[in-house]
Amino acid sequence: MPHRIATALLLLAACCWPLRAVAAEPDPVGVWPLVPAPEVVHGFAPPDDPWGAGHRGVDLLGIVGQPVRSTLAGRVSWVGVLAGRGVVVVDHGGTRTTYEPVDAGTELGAMVGAGDRIGTLELAGSHCLPRACLHWGWLAGDTYLDPLRLVGAGPVRLLPLWRDAPVGAATLARAAYAGWRTPIELFTGG
Numbered sequence: 001m002p003h004r005i006a007t008a009l010l011l012l013a014a015c016c017w018p019l020r021a022v023a024a025e026p027d028p029v030g031v032w033p034l035v036p037a038p039e040v041v042h043g044f045a046p047p048d049d050p051w052g053a054g055h056r057g058v059d060l061l062g063i064v065g066q067p068v069r070s071t072l073a074g075r076v077s078w079v080g081v082l083a084g085r086g087v088v089v090v091d092h093g094g095t096r097t098t099y100e101p102v103d104a105g106t107e108l109g110a111m112v113g114a115g116d117r118i119g120t121l122e123l124a125g126s127h128c129l130p131r132a133c134l135h136w137g138w139l140a141g142d143t144y145l146d147p148l149r150l151v152g153a154g155p156v157r158l159l160p161l162w163r164d165a166p167v168g169a170a171t172l173a174r175a176a177y178a179g180w181r182t183p184i185e186l187f188t189g190g
Contacts, residue, residue, distance in 0.1 A: 022163045027149045027150060028072055028092070028095075028150060029150070029151075030071035030072045030114055031069065031071055031114050031115045031151065032060075032069075032071070032150055032151050033060065033063045033068050033069050033070070033071050033097075033099060033134060033136055034060050034066060034067075034068065034069070034077060034121070034134055034156075035049060035067070035069065037151070038060040038061050038062055038134075038147065039060070039061040040058055040059070040060060040061075040153070041057055041059040041061050041096045041127075041128050041131075041133055042055055042058065042059040042127065042128075042133075043055070043146075043148070044056075044057065044058050044144075044146040044147070044148065046144050050142070051098055054107065055142040056137055057098065057135050057136050057137030057138070057144070057147060058135075058136050058137075058147055059127045059128055059133040059134070059135055059136075059165070060130065060133060060134045060136055061078060061131060061132075061133055062120065062121045062132050062133060062134050064121060064122065064123045064132045065120050065121065066120065066121045067117045067119075067120055067121075067131075068088070068099050068102050068117070068118055068119045068120060068121055069114075069115050069116060069117055069118065070090050070097070070112040070113070070114060070115065070116050070118050071090075071097050071111045071114065071136075071138075071147070071150050071151070072090070072092045072095075072114050072150065073092070073112065073114050074090040074091050074092040074093070074096070074097075074111075074112060075091050075109060075110070075111055075112070076088065076089070076091075076106050076108055076110045076111075076112060076118065077089050077090065077091040077096060077108070077136035078108070079104045079106065079107065079108050080104075083125070084095075084099070084124065084125055085100045085101040085122075085124065085125030086100065086101050086102045086103050086104055086119065086122055087099070087100045087101075087102065087127070088100075088102050088104050088106065088119055090112060090118065094140060095139060095145070096136060096138075096139055097136065097137065097138050097139075097147065097150075098135075098136070098137035098138075098139070099118065099119070099123070099134060099135075099136060099137075100125060100134070100135045101122040101123070101124055101125035101126060101134075101135070102118065102119035102120065102121065102122060102134070103119050103120045103121075103122050104118065104119040105117055105118065105120060105136055106118045107120040123133055137150065138150060144181060169181065171180070
């Protein structure tokens with residue numbers, strides 16, 4: 001019996017104690033890599049596993065020779081040809097953006113600002129042949145992210161209106177599954 005009282009008190013304290021919501025880091029605000037804002041020909045469709053099929057970025061319709069610009073400020077961390085495509089990678093600290101096929105107009109290690117020209121769009125290696133498309137990617141470590149989020153064109157994310165997270169049904173369900181009595185049951189004798 002004392003262990004049931006202790007369990008009930010712990011559960012009641014957990015339910016009544018204000019919890020801090022884990023705030024999601026807001027996405028950085030960037031600029032479109034092609035100006036004017038281009039048509040998105042192929043959206044972000046990440047694979048279910050690291051080696052699976054998917055689309056790890058977005059394809060933006062452009063014109064051969066069109067300037068390609070860095071979405072965010074950062075340091076150019078890679079410039080070269082990969083699988084026959086010119087690629088530029090810009091490191092932004094915790095994330096990096098990728099641009100291909102691009103004839104690089106910048107050098108490895110160069111510091112660039114948001115909107116600074118990093119090269120021009122090429123046709124060779126375009127995902128949209130016979131049209132020219134910029135394949136634009138965004139990564140955090142090895143995790144691909146939707147780069148459209150950088151320009152406010154990604155999926156809509158609804159955020160809670162409260163500052164502290166309330167105890168949700170999932171917490172109470174876990175307690176019930178573990179054989180604990182919920183606060184409602186404690187007060188109603190259920």
